[in-house]
Amino acid sequence: MTRPVAVWWVKRDARLTDNACLVEAERLGLDVLPFFCFEPSLLAADDTSDMHTNAQWQALSGLRTTLRKHNADVVIAHGEAVEKLAKLHARVPFTHLLSHEEIGNEITFRRDRAVAAWCRERGVAYQEFPQSSVRRSGVNRDRLQEMWRSRIANARPLPVPAIHQSDTLRQLAAATTFPRLQAFSVNSHWQPVSEADGLNTLDAFLTHRGRSYRGGISSPNTAFTAGSRLSVHLAWGTLTARQVWHAVRERLAALDPDDPQSARWKQSLQAFLSRLHWRDHFTQRLESEPALEFQTLHPCYRDLQFENNEQLHTAWRDGCTGYPLVDAVMRCLAATGFVNFRMRAMVVSFACHVLHLDWRLIHPHLARVFRDYDPGIHLNQLQMQAGVVGWNAIRVYNPTKQLTDWDSECRFVKQWVPELQDTTPEHIINAKSVSGYPGPVVPFTERAKWMASQLYAKRNSPEAKASTTAIYLKHGSRKKERVSRRKRPSKSVPPKKTQTRGLFDDLPDE
């Protein structure tokens, strides 16, 4: 009467919809036992924080609630994965271990390898299923479009299959409880993470909020509602890119051409889809080049010396640089775990180009204050904004210009930097001294120019130029041919039509 058991090892995929592990268990006709492990070695990592552990706890709590409606439950463990799996195996001799293919940092990769080795030793069939278009260990970027088409665009999200779980298994799972961790206390500033919250967020974006996406995501005052807010769900796997992609495509197809609002919706949703696709481009780069967690993709920057002044680092981290928008963003992140892309890019640019801090030095803190921390996205964006990828122009964000452009009334600044509560916007923007708020820790223009010159000097060395092409071919975008443009078209030439941007042109984000 007892069927063989497949353990579904839940990691960043605490959801029932579009879950290949559950579908596979059903296909094999196995009982399924979901298993989640809070791992001390991961909890202690310098890029992990309570914000992340709390997200996983919420996702898992949601999963448990849903599973119970299916008359099933999840085993919750606290300990190292191999050790806990072995202990479970002694109790329930499962034949299969199913999990999603995680593109993470070195710690999770090594952990996955150790689990695979344990499975081989024990004769447990271990299978990992991709949950994005990223190809494991694949480096051929020419085939990425094809991967996206076959895995995302031309494949429907998987429906929730029947879940078979014996009473014995269910009782065993139900008896396991959450470990007592500080991270599990509720913080109302943090965005909720669960499959149900993910679906609600997606729905609200597609029915109301999404209209303002285009034009709304740049300002920190509007981005909290105009942004999709799906990043946490994609990061922790309470939604998949495939679910989101198809939901957005359906919404686009359903737009009423007679509705004057439709044009705006269309622009917004297409801009969003483009970014959704870019996620995988970056994740693929980390999968192909895991060393970029520790060193720059381009060799010419590896011997670059950074000032790494500890006072400047602390001032940046705590939001005390004397640059109001930078400080507001750092404090907002620490409190909420979220801010829009542009503001994140600005604080990275500021730390690297103005404070002269190594991107590896600022990496752990940022990872910890991003509730949507996803190593593939984070590490690539970090290197890109630090200007060490090699082929993009070096982007230096001017915090004063950003303030004028996106928070000219200083609403966001005042919300997070109460010292400036009673100061007028003009006063703040012109950096007049305010008692109780520090002046600029370092001068912007001079320091930014100096760092840019350092970076360009590295890049322009003949050896560097030689390797740039090779690296670009391996890791750059495939979409647009890099045609050398005519310097100055003659007057007689018919006006060239403005090149319409495709979804995947080499202009990530803003």
Add this chain to the structure above:
DNA sequence: ATCACTTTTCG
């Protein structure tokens, strides 16, 4: 000539 806006180039 000037202004507002877009495109191109690039420490």
Add this chain to the structure above:
DNA sequence: GAAAAGTGA
């Protein structure tokens, strides 16, 4: 991204 260059009223 920012600045310079271009465009068209």
